[in-house]
Amino acid sequence: MVQKRITTIIIAFITVIFGGTIGYTIIEGWPFNEALYMTIITVSTVGFQEVRPLSITGRIFTIILILSGIMIIAAGANFIFSSIIHGTFRDVFRRQGMEKKLAKIENHFIICGLGTIGEDIIKEFIRVGKPFVLIEMQKEVAEKMEKDHPDMLYVIGNATDDEVLKRAGIDKAKGVIAVLRHDADNLYICLSARSLNPKLRIISRAIESESIDKLRRAGADYVFSPERIGGVSLAAAALRPTVTSFLDTILKGEHLNLLLDEVTVRRNSAVAGKTLKDADITKNIGIIILAIKSATIDKLTFNPSSDTVIKPDDTLISFGAPEQMTQLKKICS
Numbered sequence: 001m002v003q004k005r006i007t008t009i010i011i012a013f014i015t016v017i018f019g020g021t022i023g024y025t026i027i028e029g030w031p032f033n034e035a036l037y038m039t040i041i042t043v044s045t046v047g048f049q050e051v052r053p054l055s056i057t058g059r060i061f062t063i064i065l066i067l068s069g070i071m072i073i074a075a076g077a078n079f080i081f082s083s084i085i086h087g088t089f090r091d092v093f094r095r096q097g098m099e100k101k102l103a104k105i106e107n108h109f110i111i112c113g114l115g116t117i118g119e120d121i122i123k124e125f126i127r128v129g130k131p132f133v134l135i136e137m138q139k140e141v142a143e144k145m146e147k148d149h150p151d152m153l154y155v156i157g158n159a160t161d162d163e164v165l166k167r168a169g170i171d172k173a174k175g176v177i178a179v180l181r182h183d184a185d186n187l188y189i190c191l192s193a194r195s196l197n198p199k200l201r202i203i204s205r206a207i208e209s210e211s212i213d214k215l216r217r218a219g220a221d222y223v224f225s226p227e228r229i230g231g232v233s234l235a236a237a238a239l240r241p242t243v244t245s246f247l248d249t250i251l252k253g254e255h256l257n258l259l260l261d262e263v264t265v266r267r268n269s270a271v272a273g274k275t276l277k278d279a280d281i282t283k284n285i286g287i288i289i290l291a292i293k294s295a296t297i298d299k300l301t302f303n304p305s306s307d308t309v310i311k312p313d314d315t316l317i318s319f320g321a322p323e324q325m326t327q328l329k330k331i332c333s
Helices: 002-027 032-043 056-104 116-128 139-148 162-167 183-196 211-217 226-239 241-252 281-285 322-332
Strands: 109-112 132-136 153-156 175-178 201-205 222-224 259-264 288-293 300-302 315-320
Touching (some): 002 032, 109 183, 116 132, 139 153, 175 183, 183 201, 241 259, 259 322
Parallel strands (some): 109 132, 109 175, 201 222
Antiparallel strands (some): 288 300
């Protein structure tokens, strides 16, 4: 749209210059260089003296040229100023609106870094409808991502800076995902995030295998190495292709209207303190409880028996349809 308007104004200006030059050549019989000079000073309305005395027809023609020049200049000026003013104010209002949303957001994840992995993480968060804030150093990179996802919240700055983390709402955040390109930066984020909010769940990327233990000591709850994960995934695809395909389908939410999710049991919920048999979750809701993560000990019970007691703050790893998952979250809250 913008390019089309610019092209139209340029073509109109060239047409007037060409038409004026030809007009003076025909009407007044002037040579080309004098006709061109007269056309330019007339269209630009600079007010220089006429090259030669004009005939009545020449003066009428000059009036038309002056009006044409004024209209083209006015159109060009209007376009330039409107682009500047509207663009500036639009950016200001958009930024103010984003700052208000950043001030209100809570229980969100802060994603540090928008590389290939960061972009995939954002797309997954958007797909499942979970709140997040992106921290990115390069404004143009974040704005490019924003074009595809207009409701995305982001902060421009260095994620290793405590003030930038605070602007992203780290005090009210649920977790941090550090996926910067250097392990030293991710380690610094882990240290800062843990000191600013001890309750955070911190997930970090490790470029070098030697950095995994360091990142854990720095406060990361989970550290992933793309190289290691890639190797394991490739081996699984070769040895257990059907299982791998099934898990990919479930985790990516493709083709099936089913979710693999985790739900935390609140202390005053309807199922807290009951056995799986008494809660009868599978029968009442139709959802499958694959495993239970104990809140008191670091233990994950797979395929729990019917006499397993559901304790407060336990996490139920469940598999079912979205509406079933919603029902489970209600009775566990």
